Amino acid sequence: MNAIEGTVKSYILEEFLPGANASDVNESTPLISGGILDSLATVKLVAFLEEQYKVTIEPHEASVDYLDTITQIADLVRAKGA
């Protein structure tokens, strides 16, 4: 697992799934479509990504098309030059 993926996973586990096993979430676990990230959690995650990686995420990117898995999240962050 790369650095971004690892950081994002840790954040998700800590922030949204306290007490869950780390194995409950992998790089392809559906986060939005699987109900882990609702709209509120999504905006929190966006705030974290923007703060952590100094990137700007657009409103349309705060969606299942870009943030549904840890892989997608990391790809989006990388695409923004982080």
Place this chain on the structure above:
Amino acid sequence: MSAEQSAVLEAPGTSAVGGRTTALGWPAINRAELFKLAGLALQLAVVVYLLIAFRIENTAFYYRVAPIVGVGFVVNHLLPLRYRLPFFAALSLLTLFVVFGLVQSAWLVALGLVLIGIAHLPVRFGLRVALLLGVGTAFAAMRLGIGPDMPWRSAIWPILGSMFMFRLIAYVYDLRHQKDKPTVARTLAYFFGLPNVSFLLYPVIDYATFKRTYYDREPFTIYRQGINWMVRGLTHLMVYRMIYQYGTMLPTDVQNGTDFTRYVLANFGLYLRVSGQFHLIVGILHLFGFRLPETHHFFYVASSFTEFWRRINIYWKDFMTKVIYMPAYFKLKKRGDAFALVTSTILVFFATWFFHSYQWFWLLGTWLLSWTDTLFWAILAVLLSFNVLREYRQGRKRTTKSTEWTSAERTRLVINTVITFTVICLLWTLWTMPTLRDFAALLTTPRWRAQDLALLVGVLGVVAVSAWIAQRRDTAAAKGKDVARTTLPSLAILGVVWLLGEPYVRQFYNSDVNAFWRSTRIQELSALERSQLQRGYYERIVDLNRFNGGLWDIYSRRPKEWLRLDQTDIQEKVPDARLFVMKPNHTTNLNGDMITTNRWGMRDQEYEPTKGPNVTRVALLGASYVMGIGVKSGDFFEPILENRLAADTTGHGSRKIEILNYAVSAYLLQHQLALMETGELQKVGTDVVLIIGHLTDANRGASYLYRLEANGLKTPYDTMRTLMRVAGWNAPPDEPEARRTMRNFEGEMSRVTFLRMGELCRQNRWRCVYAYIPMPFERLNPDLQVELLGYAKAGGLETIDMGDVYDPYDERKLIITEWDYHPNLRGHQILAERLQRELLTKPGLLTHHADSAASAAATSEEKRR
């Protein structure tokens, strides 16, 4: 096509086993796959059969769309993947043509293509949106009937609206943000998707999701899910049907806590129709490879208001999140998270409130704005804002594979669920109330007895147990257990319901049990909504304000130009207790039929001012169906009866029978009395007064009194005034309040009205007959019917009971249209034939002569002296 979709295409079990194809590029199918397909096709065939047997929703769906889905599913799967989407698009258009006819469908598609074309114009985004708004406004004007006549029927607007009003927004949004261009087939499939032609309420499917989830999993998994959801939808719709037929009641009928609980639960339960339809729609789309998400998820057992919002109509929530919430939040987040979250949440509810009216406009042609609606969304916005802030600060427990719930957490969840359910039930009730005053009356009127409280506690106990079960199912699902294997047990239950409702089995039941099982097989208006539909003939305002129930559906198909008689120029107000009459010598066009009155303001032929010798004059009094609303002059029971009596002299010999039709649309029993008081009947030499009565005679007295006072008049009868005083009548501000005030006195009002009618009959030597003749589908409580006829008898009137006149017939074939239950020509013929027989059972009725009776009485009096 995504990499995942390509992988599925290549994978075994997707028709192309191991990528092998025939020489023509057709997928080679192995035996195992054929068995799987046959098994699913068999299950689907059973589901389609049940949809037809239970007559689910509308004929277009169960007779046309459902069988097309059954066949289309198999063909679709046998095609190579690249042909499946074009096939689905073509099948959808074909279904549109089958259901809607070639010409109207062509117009519908053409108008839709105009919108899609504008969305794709090679101009900047802002200009495209402006053009769409312009064309949308022009379409809205046409929806209202403004502008020149168009070559298409107005009936296409609700369907076009249903297809484009929201999905076009989602589509344009994605056009702007998605990298790849949509294909023609996908766009056509998205907008004209096959189930839409039979369901006006259609989930707001997100275009990006529609594209992303297309065959993104193993096909048979998608199909199985689809059938599962169709069965779930069918189950929801059957439960809805029972609630709708047997659970609903008028708010003014709520008297105690049990009524209140029933009213509130039934009201919320009616939402199962939406949930059922959405499951059916999305289930069908699964059969063609669209692995769309769930539309509703245990929404009755949400443990908070945010949970409720997330679980009920999930597609709407996602749509709002995408086009309102996220853009608003991103714009506002610089001003602080709390401010941005709350403001975005409030904006979502504002938009939902607006879009609800916008949807109502496209489906029904009018704007829906009411205080109860506004308050409902405002309160929900406030409650959700609090929940959002709390969740933002404290988080919420989510369920994953390893999540364990402690007893304390479960207990808290159950308690929260019961509280949320209670609040949402009350809010939902507020939402469906016509006015705030009605809601306040509903809350304050019921008396709460011990048994009412026990029932309420029992209901909340069921909610608590359901919440516990739902939570366990969600946990099991998160742990990867297949909890969706409900198809076969559910199908088995539906099969038993089907068997018990079979006509062969029903013949062994008594009439009540038979009526219950018959009601599982038909989609018809409930008694409550039939009476609402009928109220529509009497009032401008019908309490039709939500997508609950079935009446809105019917109204959406009613042409905008469909009028009641009082909306034409033929009626005029009068300053007496009749309140209004028909203008003499006037002609008006009512929904295509010419209504012409004679010199006395009757829809009837001209008669000599003075009654001829050897003539019996019958004054016929009644309401809309008695004056033949909906049929042509000469095609309703009065002229038919008159002709029959002329042709068949049984019972009256050489005496000529003239039936003078005094009926006026929307006249109630009290209007008839007012007419009898005017002296009009004496002037024309009336011998017999035949009053045709129906349901309204038992329950509309208060409405009449309210209108009388609204016209500045007072009832002249002491007995009526006494009743009003005892009931607490105090200038009620509106008609519902008047009805609530007098609800325990309706029978008495009918009784005193009949008593006065009897006095007038005796004074004028008329033979007066009260004939109870319902409209088709009109059912009066049998006890009430007996009571009504008893009052007429007690007043000294003779009676005729034709309450069973339609029993031998299929009433659907006796009405004008589905949105107007006035009898058609066949219905009137049946009425005329039966009424003739009934009149002959009254000896001497047709030869009665009021003047002779008067002179005979005078002679006898003289002799006595």
